[in-house]
Amino acid sequence: MGFDARLLTPLLIQKIVVSGAETRSFTRAVKVMDQVGGQGVSRNTMQRVVGDVGGELAVRRDANPKTAEALADCPEEPPELAVVECDGGRIRTRVPDQGPGVHLSGKGWSETKNACLIRATRQTFDEDPQPEPPACFCDPKHVAKLVESEALSVATPAGNGDDQGEVDEDEPQGPLGFDGDWRAKRLVRTVVSSMACSRQFGRQMAREAKRRHFSQAAARAFLGDGLGWNWSIWKEQFSEYIPILDFIHPLSYLHATAKAVYELDEDVWSQYLVWMRGCWQGEVDQILSELRLWQEKLGLPPADVADTDPRSVVAATITYLQNNRLRMKYPEYRRGGLPVTTAWMESLVKEMNYRVKGTEMFWNDPEGAEAILQVRAASLSDDDRLAKHLATRPGSPFVRRPKLPKSNVEKRKS
């Protein structure tokens, strides 16, 4: 009948878990349960139930994707476009069972890994549907936010003032030769999140993709930023997918390099614009040639020089572009209707962080952290997997629920 450790009924557990997943903290969730759900529960009960369900979700995440035990729904048809994006996050962790107060584990910060797997629509084009970069990348204030630096004192292009609010980074513009937006549209998103090492996390992502028939999709893309483990996962598990470097990521390198080689704001800005446009139009080799000339002019960085030295900045950007050039064929991706930024992932990271990251928010390392990541990830998945799991969750014939195996979370190695 689905009784959890003999004390709480299944619908009450559903309310507890959903409140715990959707509100900012367990303390807030207890309040929501009392005031909205109409049934008071203690904070400890809330935490225990979320921990139990998180552990169960982790077991199902790691189940054979060919069995019904796997969390994801099997679609009837393979997706037209399968997009996989991943990125890291950080949460604060503590050592459990150490008495009152927070006992930090390590430096207190631990890396989480998040991925979204998206079934999307797409259209293909004979020519690049957006050959010119979106206006937001030509807006000094917006670019300053993207590259996390101070805005340059150059004129803001008309129509991109302070009152514009949220800027759509992929907005189509100009004579495109077709009506409407070229971008892929998200249909179904599912989320994988864990404290596991990158190798284990890659396997979790691969199981989710297999269950959702991503390998049979007409087109497949894997997007990430410059993080090394993103591309290790791509190589080990998703090498059949088209690898795409998030377009926004190289912008910070190009902007920093322009600042390193020029002094005047106007010169920095025009050089950034030239390189950014070249990057958008897939002319990475041309940019690399120019950077090598700059390196020749400035000289190679000595071994003990600071990272901010212009010679080091240019050298770092050359290495970065060389390593990623095969993932920067942006016009080709746009013609194929593939995304060129990790906007979907960035949006997901914000949604995850809402629940797991904050001042005075510490998670037991690793079980507590892993459990909340599973519950939150399931809650953010479009396939209703959390509600389905709770509705079919088996009961426990004993008063105490048996402990789940600890093997779900291998200690982090990367």
Place this chain on the structure above:
Amino acid sequence: MDDRQAVLAEKLENLLKEAAQVSVALDRADGTISGVPHYSVIEGRAHDLGRQFSRKIQERQLGEVAAEADATAKCPGCGTRCELTVEKRSLTSIDGPVGALEQEGYCPCCRRSFFPSA
């Protein structure tokens, strides 16, 4: 819907009407509701009755399950067949505490109790 179902549905409808009448009369009699109250008072009282009704149904349903079950069951831990007794157990539901009658077994091999209806 067959005849028996129709009769039961009508009976339930009549009992609900009667329960509503009694609840209103009781609230007026004990002064919980008098004059023109804030609607939240009416709503709250009605909802309380609904929750009370829900708990009664849950207790009754669990009692039916316990009454229909076998007198023995295998221990989920070791498979030993054990005798079952009916015990009262307090569960917490979305509508508050439910005093449920449930079958309970005790496995002498595992030395612990188990609940076959789980």
